[in-house]
Amino acid sequence: MIRKLRKTDLDEVAYIWLHTNKKAHDFIAETYWDEHFEMVEGMLGDAEIYVFEEQGQIKGFVGLDGEYIAGIFVREKEQSLGIGKQLLDFVKSLKGQLKLNVYQKNERAIQFYLREEFSIQSESLDSNTGEKELIMVWKR
Numbered sequence: 134m135i136r137k138l139r140k141t142d143l144d145e146v147a148y149i150w151l152h153t154n155k156k157a158h159d160f161i162a163e164t165y166w167d168e169h170f171e172m173v174e175g176m177l178g179d180a181e182i183y184v185f186e187e188q189g190q191i192k193g194f195v196g197l198d199g200e201y202i203a204g205i206f207v208r209e210k211e212q213s214l215g216i217g218k219q220l221l222d223f224v225k226s227l228k229g230q231l232k233l234n235v236y237q238k239n240e241r242a243i244q245f246y247l248r249e250e251f252s253i254q255s256e257s258l259d260s261n262t263g264e265k266e267l268i269m270v271w272k273r
Contacts, residue, residue: 135223138182138194145191146184147174153206160238161262183223185216195220202233222248229273237265248269 138146150173154166159176181197193207193216202224207216224231235242235255247253251269259266 134186135183135220136186138177138180138184140178142184143174143177146177146182146194149191149194149206149208150177150204151176152209156209157239157242160236161264162175164183165262177197180227185220192216193220195224197224197228200203200230201226202234217245218240218249225271225273231271233269234259234266235269236262237267243269 147170151166151170155163158166177196180203182194183197184191184194188191191272192211193205195205196203202221205217205220205222231251232254233246235246236259237243237256246269249271251271254268254270257266257268258264
């Protein structure tokens with residue numbers, strides 16, 4: 134089931150954010166994610182977030198800022214089971230257009246978004262990490 138984030142979900146969602154980022158972005162020092170954890174944890178309560186919950190456990194979530202996807206995060210053991218696609222399809226049903234940034238080295242995520250009809254619009258450099266990012270867009 135996909136539903137809006139509740140305040141009681143914050144610890145679990147923050148945990149998923151931290152561990153998924155460390156795993157997916159092994160080309161960035163783990164300390165980067167640790168250093169940003171408290172800031173992100175504080176922002177989660179005010180963000181537009183939808184969680185995928187099954188049998189009382191949050192298995193993943195998507196964060197939005199208007200039409201911008203701040204990220205889709207799925208627990209490592211739950212990946213490749215269609216949860217990310219369900220979350221993406223859910224936000225596609227809410228918006229006419231979506232945009233996101235993805236690290237160029239995160240090939241698995243790039244392939245996922247290309248398969249889901251996103252197109253690469255441009256490249257940029259993340260000044261915080263020094264890593265190249267692709268800007269990808271989907272339009273209904």
